[in-house]
Amino acid sequence: MYSTKEPDAGTPARVSSQLVTLQIDGMSVTVPAGTSVMRAAFDAGVRVPKLCATDHLEAFGSCRLCLVEIEGRRGFPASCTTPVEAGMRVTTQSDKLAKLRRNTMELYISDHPLDCLTCPANGNCELQDMAGVVGLREVRYGTEGENHLVGTKDTSNPYFSFDPTKCIVCSRCVRACEEVQGTFALTVDGRGFQSKIAPGPTDFLESECVSCGACVQACPTATLMEKSITDLGQPDHSVVTTCAYCGVGCSFRAEMKGNQVVRMVPNKNGQANHGHSCVKGRFAWGYATHPDRLKHPMIRAKITDPWRVVSWEEALAHAASEFRRIQEKHGRGSIGGITSSRCSNEETYLVQKLVRAAFGNNNVDTCARVCHSPTGYGLKATLGESAGTQNFDSVDAADVVMVMGANPTDAHPVFASRMKRRLREGARLIVIDPRRIDLVRQPHIEAEFHLALRPGTNAAILNAMAHVIVEEGLAREEYIRQRCDLPEFEKWKRFILEPKNSPEALQEATGVPADQVRGAARLYATGGNAAIYYGLGVTEHSQGSTTVMAIANLAMLTGNVGRPGVGVNPLRGQNNVQGSCDMGSFPHELPGYRHVSDPAVRELFSTTWGVPIDSEPGLRIPNMFDAAIDGSFKGLYVQGEDIAQSDPDTQHVTRALSAMECLVVQDIFLNETAKFAHVLLPGSSFLEKDGTFTNAERRISRVRKVMPPLAGYADWQVTVELAKALGYPMHYEHPSQIMDEIAALTPTFTGVSYERLERLGSIQWPCNAQAPEGTPVMHVDAFVRGKGRFVVTEYVPTPERTSRKFPLILTTGRILSQYNVGAQTRRTQNGAWHDADRLELHPHDAENRGIRDGDWVSIRSRAGETALRAKITERMQPGIVYTTFHHPDSGANVVTTDNSDWATNCPEYKVTAVEVTPTTKPSDWQKDFQRFTDAQAALMPQ
Amino acid sequence: MDPKKLVKMANDIATFFDAEPDRAARLSGISGHIKRFWDPRMRLALFHHLDQDAGVGLKESVIEALTVSRDSLLPKP
Ligand code: SF4
Ligand code: SF4
Ligand code: SF4
C-alpha cells in the first residue's frame, strides 16, 4: 500500500471545465464534473471508509464499505462509484451507515487471520485501520465454517510475497496490473466466495509478472508485501529522491529506518512517473550496501602491482602529481576526464570544470558518446536544441505513436506503461524495429504496422516514408512555410522526390515491402497528433546522426512539432545522460551546448572560473583510445563509467587503457575499467548525496541524501578535493551552490535553483525569465534555431556487410531486469530473471547450424570472438541475431566493431556481421578475461 | 594517430556532405565539421597524411576541402 505519508483520495482526479457544487455532511464543496462522491468528500476533509478504492485506480465498488446516504435516493449508494451531481446532499455518517459498515467489516474479519501483532503490515494496514474506523468490537462468526485461512504463501518473487490467506479479494492488485502497469498478469479466478487472485497457472516468478510492484503498492492488506518490510519492519521516515537507473527518472520515496532503506515507493506526486515504478527502481537498490562496495582509496604504480590502501589525501595527491608529471612531459593535452551519466548534474559539471580549468584542455567526454550523441547533433542541426521536444504526459494526447529502434517495455518501463495505456485507449501504433519487440503485440495492443527492417537501413525507411508523404501531397505546406527555412526545404524536397528514395526502390535494401512503408507513412501523416519515440536502435549506427535528422525532417514535414501529443522524443538510456550532456560533457561544448570556439562564451566562463578556456575541441572517447595507443594521451580521470565494458571493440579499448600512465577510476565497485587503474577513488551511490538528475524529458529532479557516503565523500566532494590537489581550489559547501553557478552561466538554466525545485517538485529546462516554471513542450511558436531546417539525409549502407564468412547480423540491446553494464543490477536479486546474456536467433538459423536452445555457441566477427548460450526465438527475423551486454564475461563488445556514426563517432553497436557456430568451450578472449579478472582480484587488499 | 582511422572518419563525414549539390557548401560542410569536432592533433595528423602520403585513401571531396581550408583547419601554434 501507499507510504503512510501519502493521503489517498479514493478515486482518480477528474479534469473538466464544468464544476459541480454539492453538500457533504452539511459542508459545501465544488469539484470538477465526473468526480466521485468519495473524492468530493475527501476534498471537503471527510474520509469515507473504503477498502477496494484507491486514487490511482478506477473505482470498482465491491467492498461496500464506502456507503453513504444521499437525500432523495433510495438505499445506500457506494460513494466511490457514484459521481457527484449539482445540489446533491450527502451524509457520510449515521447510525444506519455505521451498522452496515460494521457488519461488512465483521464478515471480512471473520475470514481473516487475526495475527495483527506479528503481521508485516502492522502499522500500515488498511484493513486494520478500517476495523478501527468503523468501530468493530466483536466478530460473531467463528472460523469453523468455510474460510480461506489455509493457503500456501507464494514467495517465488525475490522481492515480494503473496499470502492468499490475507486476501480480501478487493481486486486492487488486478486492476493495478491492468490499468497502471498494463501487463494483465493477475486474474480473479472463480466466483463469489470461491474467487481468488492468481498470477496465471503458475507462481509469480514464472508468470507474465514483470515485478513492477504496482500490485504490492495497491494491496490494502499484507497479502502482497515487500520482503524487505517483512524482514526489517515499517519505516520511520521517508525522503523524496530520484531513481538512479534509467532516463525515465522516476520519483521515489526512500522509506527509511535511521540510515537504512527499508523500501522504495514510487512517489504519487512524481511528475515523470505519477506513482508508478519498475522492478529496478522499486526493488533493485540493494547494490548500494553490497559487500563489493569500495570503501577505501587505493593506489599502485603498475597494474600488475597489488593495490595499497591509502588515505584520501595520499590518493588525491598522488593522482594530482601524476597528472602534472604527465602534462609536463607530454603536453597539456595528454590527459583528460570522463564524466558520468549516472552521477548528478552538479558532479558532471564539476568534472568538466576540472578538465577545462585545472587540466587546461577540452579532453572531456561522457558515455553519451556511445549512446545519444547523434541525438544531440541531429536535433540541434534541425530544430535548434539538443533535446527531446515533449514531456512524457504528452503521449496522452497522441493519436499515432511511432516507436523506432527502442524497446520501451524493457528499457523505459514506466513510460512504456503510460504509452500502453494511451494505445489501449485507441492511439494507433507503428513500430520500426528489426525485432518483434513486446510492444508489437500485447494484451489489447497491436501495432498497425511493424516495419521489420534490416539493421542499418533506418535512414532508408525514413526517407521512403518522407518520399510517400511529399509525393502523395500529405505534407503540411502551411506549417512548413511559416516555420521552416524554405530554400533548405526546397532543396530537401528535390532530393526526397528522387526515385531512389521511393519505398519501391528501397525495399530491396530495407527488406520491408513498399506497401507497408506507404501505409505507415500515410498513417503517420494523416492520423492526427503523431509522436515519434526512438532509442539507441536509431543512434548507434554509422548513420545515427543522419537518422535523427531524418526523424526531425519527418516531424516538421507533417507539422508534428510544437504542441502536446506530437514531437520527437529520444528515450535516453541512463538516468542522467541528458543532464551530463547539458552540463558541458562534450569536448567541443561548454555547458548549455555552446561551442568552445565562441569567444563570448569562453569569456563568460573564463571570467567566472578565473582561467583561460581552450578554444579548440578536445578528444572524444574513441579518439582518446586512439591517442593513447599512439602515445599522445597518457592520463585519464574516469568518474562512474565503465568504458572497458561498455565501449565497442573491447580489445582495442583494453590496449588503450593498458597504455595509460595514470588512470584514475572513481566508482562504487571495482568495475572492468578499474582493473586497469593506478588510482581507485571510492564513489558514492545516489542514496549518499544531494544533487539533481535530468531525465529524458529535460526534467530536473532532486536527488536527496538519505545516508552518509560509505567511504566518507560524495562524488562531487572528491572532484573538489582533486581540483584542490591540482592547485585549482573550488569553493562549494553544498551542491546547491554548484547549481547556482550553472544557472548563472547557462541561459537555459537561469531560473533553476534548489529553492525553486523544492517549490515546484521538478523543472523542465529551459527555465528562465521567459519560462519561469520550465518548458514542458518546446518549439511551440517557433523552432529554437529560428527556422526549422530540413537536412538532406542520403541513405548510405553501413560498411559493415555480411559475407560468406560472416553471414548473420548481430544487434545488441538490453532487458528489463538488468541495467546497462549490470554493475548495479547484477548485485541484486534481479538475476532471478536474467542470470546471463544469451544469443537470440531464429529457429531457421539455429537449425541450419545444428544449434538447440540452451546450447553454447561461438559468435565470431571481424573484431573478435566470444561464446554464449543460445536462445531460439521467433522474435528474431532469419539472418539477424541479438544479445544483451549486461555481463562482462559475455564479451558482447569483443565482437562489436569500431565503425561509428560519421558525425559523432557514436559506435555502431547495432550492426555487426557475425557467424554463429556450436561450441563446447569459452572463447580465447573469455579465457584471457577470466585469467585477468582472477589476477586482478588477487591484487585487491584482503 | 592511426592515419587509416582518420581517413575513414574523414571519408565518413564526406559521404554525408557529398549529398549536398552545391560544391562550396559541400566543402565547407566537410571542413567545418572537422574543425568543430576534431582535436587539433587529429587535424594535424590528417594534414600530415595528406602532405606526406598524398592523402592515400581520402575521398576527393576531403582532399579538396582540406586544401581549400588549410589555414583555418591547421591549429594555431
Ligand atoms: S508486480 Fe506488476 S506486473 Fe507483477 S503482478 Fe504486480 S502489478 Fe502485475
Ligand atoms: S492481494 Fe491484496 S489487492 Fe489483491 S485482492 Fe487480495 S487484498 Fe486485494
Ligand atoms: S522506469 Fe527507470 S527511472 Fe523508473 S523506476 Fe524503472 S529504472 Fe527507475
Ligand code: FES
Ligand atoms: S471503496 Fe467503495 S465499494 Fe469499496
